[in-house]
Amino acid sequence: MLMQVLVTGGAGFIGSHMVDRLVEEGAEVVVVDNLSRGCHDNINKKAKFYNLDISHPSFLDWIKDLRFDCVFHLAAQTNVMNSIMDPYKDAAVNILGSINVLKGCVLAGVRKIIYSSSAAVYGNPCTLPIKEDHPLNANSGYGISKKASEVYFEFFNQNYGIDYTILRYANVYGPRQCSTGEGGVIGVFLRQMLDGVPPVIFGDGLQTRDFIYVEDVCEANLAAVNNGSCSVFNISSGISTSIKDLFDIIAGLCRFSLPPEYKEARPGDIHHSVLDNSKAREHLNWKASTTLLEGLQRTLTYIQEQEISV
Numbered sequence: 001m002l003m004q005v006l007v008t009g010g011a012g013f014i015g016s017h018m019v020d021r022l023v024e025e026g027a028e029v030v031v032v033d034n035l036s037r038g039c040h041d042n043i044n045k046k047a048k049f050y051n052l053d054i055s056h057p058s059f060l061d062w063i064k065d066l067r068f069d070c071v072f073h074l075a076a077q078t079n080v081m082n083s084i085m086d087p088y089k090d091a092a093v094n095i096l097g098s099i100n101v102l103k104g105c106v107l108a109g110v111r112k113i114i115y116s117s118s119a120a121v122y123g124n125p126c127t128l129p130i131k132e133d134h135p136l137n138a139n140s141g142y143g144i145s146k147k148a149s150e151v152y153f154e155f156f157n158q159n160y161g162i163d164y165t166i167l168r169y170a171n172v173y174g175p176r177q178c179s180t181g182e183g184g185v186i187g188v189f190l191r192q193m194l195d196g197v198p199p200v201i202f203g204d205g206l207q208t209r210d211f212i213y214v215e216d217v218c219e220a221n222l223a224a225v226n227n228g229s230c231s232v233f234n235i236s237s238g239i240s241t242s243i244k245d246l247f248d249i250i251a252g253l254c255r256f257s258l259p260p261e262y263k264e265a266r267p268g269d270i271h272h273s274v275l276d277n278s279k280a281r282e283h284l285n286w287k288a289s290t291t292l293l294e295g296l297q298r299t300l301t302y303i304q305e306q307e308i309s310v
């Protein structure tokens, strides 16, 4: 049974779903977010919210007198393009911010911290499906900062005994996703088709991705509270879907009949990516249970309901 928990980045896309799920579990949830990308309306009313920057020294002053059983660390600079343009800023939030959160966890007597990492740590895959022991060839500031933070989790475990689990997500999608982040292609396609605009496919559309529904990601975080000590897990559907097939499925759901617009492939785009999730299935006793069609339908319904309520 979870008592008092902290969710960093709890106003963001995945973090806000995590907060909802923890509230449902009966946990007392505290959210820290600086709203640089997240939004106040996303935060569950039963959670306590603090507008703080995880990378600022005042975060340590704030946390030092508090007690948390468990911390879910999701706050991050999540824009891959920005990390390539400004790796310094990315590292300040993703590496120094994570170190600050880890220091805070030592002060707050935290038993376990669960870290949201990314498939971006693998870079261009050498073998598919990607297993956790695949070389870490990150090719963006974001992938590098996620990889560096993972090492600091090991370091804090060795030096301060804090337990941790690292979850490397594939492309997460679902309600509340900002259409410009990682995995944002689904949000972009849905938005554009609802507006009657043909979405752009970069390249031939045969490039593949592994899409995982946000609620499945939250279940993986919950499963990690009492499992997967000091280990790393891929959190994915394990299914590769081409961008062209994704377009067709979403077009079917939106009853959109125009063809996509094709543009030249973007430099650095990975051609194929699919993560092997067998380690998580075995050791976290977790599995992705939402099909792509179900997840897309729920995301579409959310967007349509949002439009009606505005």
Ligand SMILES: NC(=O)c1ccc[n+]([C@@H]2O[C@H](COP(=O)([O-])OP(=O)(O)OC[C@H]3O[C@@H](n4cnc5c(N)ncnc54)[C@H](O)[C@@H]3O)[C@@H](O)[C@H]2O)c1
Residues within 6 Å of the ligand: 008, 009, 010, 011, 012, 013, 014, 015, 032, 033, 034, 035, 036, 037, 038, 039, 052, 053, 054, 055, 073, 074, 075, 076, 077, 078, 093, 097, 116, 117, 118, 119, 168, 169, 170, 171, 172, 173, 178, 181, 182, 183
């Ligand atoms: N969405 C994906 O497909 C995906 C894939 C792999 C990994 N992840 C990881 O999952 C986590 C959540 O991602 P998301 O998609 O929900 O992104 P998001 O951008 O919606 O959420 C990140 C949150 O962190 C907050 N934040 C940023 N800098 C902060 C700071 N200095 N102090 C406090 N809060 C700060 C933002 O305001 C935002 O609410 C991130 O760590 C991300 O790297 C996401």
